[in-house]
Amino acid sequence: MASAQKTGDRNLFFDRLLLNGGWARNVRLTVSSGVIATIESNAAAQPDEERHGCGLPGMPNLHSHAFQRGMAGLAERRGPSGDSFWTWREVMYRFLDRMTPDDVRAIASLAYLEMLEGGFTRVGEFHYLHHDRGGQAYADPAEMSRAIVDAAATSGIGLTLLPVLYSYAGFGAQSPQPAQMRFIMDIDRYARLIDAADAASRDLPDAIVGVAPHSLRAVSPEQLDALGGIGANRPVHIHIAEQVKEVDDCLAWSGQRPVEWLLNHAAVDDRWCLVHATHMTPAETAALAGTGAVAGLCPITEANLGDGLFPAEAFLAAGGRYGVGSDSNVLIDASEELRLLEYGQRLMRRGRNMLAGGEGRSTGADIYAASVDGGAAALGVTGGLAVGAAADIVSLDLGHPSLAGKRDDELLDAYIFAAGRSALDGVWRRGEQVVSRGRHKDRAAIVAGYVATLERLTA
Structure with missing residues (x-):
């Protein structure tokens, strides 16, 4: 009945x-x-x-830069020397320089449509394009965030909006580059942005606003401390240890590696999502797993940028949680993120069924369940x-x-x-x-x- x-x-x-x-x-x-x-x-x-x-x-997509969907295919031409994340970033800076809120709205709407068609039902939008084309603040601090909210409403996807604090060009509070001025704000303006983002997303069903220090190279230790008050009871996302150069620069600045420094200086817990965390020592890997934080893995983008491979086997053995994200949106497909996650581990370890939970277990079922659980936790919802x-x-x-x-x-x-x-x-x-x-x-x-x-x- x-x-x-x-x-x-x-x-x-x-x-x-x-x-x-x-x-x-x-x-x-x-x-x-x-x-x-x-x-x-x-x-x-x-x-x-x-x-x-x-x-x-539905699969949560825990890490997206929606506007980058518009540059898919524009950074695949070899340069005069070794190409890397850092040369890709210069292409990205040139692409975003002309974008208006209406442009962001149109591009994000297409990205979110493709996410839904590709099996994702909620997105964590790591959003750092805040200002106008000259780097001047809009009258409404959430002008660009409203474009993201509108795109989520147009497509129907669930949204965890993650406005990004981006203040510096490198470790030790280095002065921003001209190409970064559309991102840059101080901690007081950031607090106002979070309040404005709350207001902008109020009418979107089950929307959540979190906080996102861009990376250890883009915020100061003092700002990271201040985010504890702004981000109380909110999801917290940060890029970390994505590139070897980032690790080397962090060591030169602090004497510690990025994940090591963060765990020693911030109260990382299960509200946190550490995006990429690609380059960790065994000690860092075990320590991160012990916090309950989610590792935000983006296999398609990490492969596209030549980042490296996450130490998944050791992380899972230590009880770690993970989810997946589409990051640069060069290709949007939940199944491809999961397939490449497993295949990357197979290539690195020269074995098969690396992420299955034990003998006789289904690899597909285990990585799907883990990614639903970890992704939902990172985005602040029930999975x-x-x-x-x-x-x-x-x-x-x-x-x-x-x-x-x-x-x-x-x-x-x-x-x-x-x-x-x-x-x-x-x-x-x-x-x-x-x-x-x-x-x-x-x-x-x-x-x-x-x-x-x-x-x-x-x-």
């Missing part, structure tokens, strides 16, 4: 659904105000219910599909050839390592379907706005 349903509630029925406790059959979800109100397994579908074959919890969580769901097309004959965890292995995003069918955000047959409901309008913006910016 169907459960009682209040006016305004809606039911979704899945033949199989991956709940937080594992796979369930013939599952009816009752969604009320965007949140899962009840879960009934082994139910009988009613004739008027939406019925779907296989559902998974997975359970009563009280947002009804953020993706469905697989069981007619896809790569999923033929697969059951339960085998579906996750086949989705991640064989089918990829071509197996994604529907996406629900707070119980409302925003993607059907793999396409966002507003794709045509959003793509048209993006194309017009890029043609102008690259003319």
Whole structure:
């Protein structure tokens, strides 16, 4: 018998659904105000219910710079000397120099559409483009943040907005470069920005505003201390130890490596997300795992920039948590982030099934569950599909050839390592379907706005 349903509630029925406790059959979800109100397994579908074959919890995307979606493909030309993150950054500075809030809105809308089509249902937007093209502050400190909020509303994706504090060009409070002036602010202006971002996102369902010191090279120790008051009870995200040069510069400045310095000088706990954390010693790796903080891994971007590979095996052995993000948005695909995460470890360790939790366990199921859990924790929300969580769901097309004959965890292995995003069918955000047959409901309008913006910016 169907459960009682209040006016305004809606039911979704899945033949199989991956709940937080594992796979369930013939599952009816009752969604009320965007949140899962009840879960009934082994139910009988009613004739008027939406019925779907296989559902998974939506994947959180814990680290994005949405505006960089517009420069995808523009930094793949070899320079006169060794290319690296630092030469890529110069291309990025030139690209963003002309962007207006309307441009950011159009580009972010396309990025968020692609995230939804690619299996992500919530994004952590690490947003540091704050000022106008001359580096002057807007009258509204959250002018650019409002563009991000508008893009989230247009696409329907969940948003954890992470306004970035960026004050310096290098360790030891080095003076900013001219190309960085659109980012730069002091701690007092940053506090006003956080208040303005709260106001700007107030009407966006389940939006969260966190704090984000850009990196140890871009903030001072005094500013990091001051963020403790501004960021009380908020998610805290920071780039760290992404590049070998960053580690060397931190050692020259402080005598300590970046993760080592941070753990010795800040109260890092489970509200924190350390993005990349690629270059750590075994001692740093174990210490970071012990804090409960989430490692924010971005395998596609880290590969694109030549960053290196995260020490995942040791981190997991120490009880560490991780999630994934699309970072530079050069390619947006949740399954590809997970596949490349595992494949990177295989190449480094010359083995297989490196991130599975033990003998006989499914690699796909374990990395999917870990990334949902860690990503949600980093973004300040309840992860997975359970009563009280947002009804953020993706469905697989069981007619896809790569999923033929697969059951339960085998579906996750086949989705991640064989089918990829071509197996994604529907996406629900707070119980409302925003993607059907793999396409966002507003794709045509959003793509048209993006194309017009890029043609102008690259003319």
